[in-house]
Amino acid sequence: MKSAAHRYGGRYMDDDYGNDYITITDDDGNEFELEHLATAEIGGNLYMAFLPADMDEDDEDFGVVILRVDVERDEEILVTIDDENELNMAYEYFIERLSDEQE
Numbered sequence: 535m536k537s538a539a540h541r542y543g544g545r546y547m548d549d550d551y552g553n554d555y556i557t558i559t560d561d562d563g564n565e566f567e568l569e570h571l572a573t574a575e576i577g578g579n580l581y582m583a584f585l586p587a588d589m590d591e592d593d594e595d596f597g598v599v600i601l602r603v604d605v606e607r608d609e610e611i612l613v614t615i616d617d618e619n620e621l622n623m624a625y626e627y628f629i630e631r632l633s634d635e636q637e
Contacts, residue, residue, distance in 0.1 A: 555587055558612065568599060576627050579603075579620075582612065583628040600624045 568584035580603040601612040615621040
């Protein structure tokens, strides 16, 4: 997925009602539906983990999508993480958390 900012309404998803879905649009206008897995504050930043909802699990691009919640002009947006160390830190956190929940 290309680097892009995605508008996000600031509504934190509630696990009590099952997973939520959002649709994001990349810089090329392609839409992707994502299933929300978890939200976490890590190192002072807020991150959200998703799975592609409109992609077959056998697709080579299928996998966890992690986006950071940033604030731009008083509006929360989802942004891709360009820093590899930051992305790895968030990925490790979510993989550990999600695997603990499945046990």
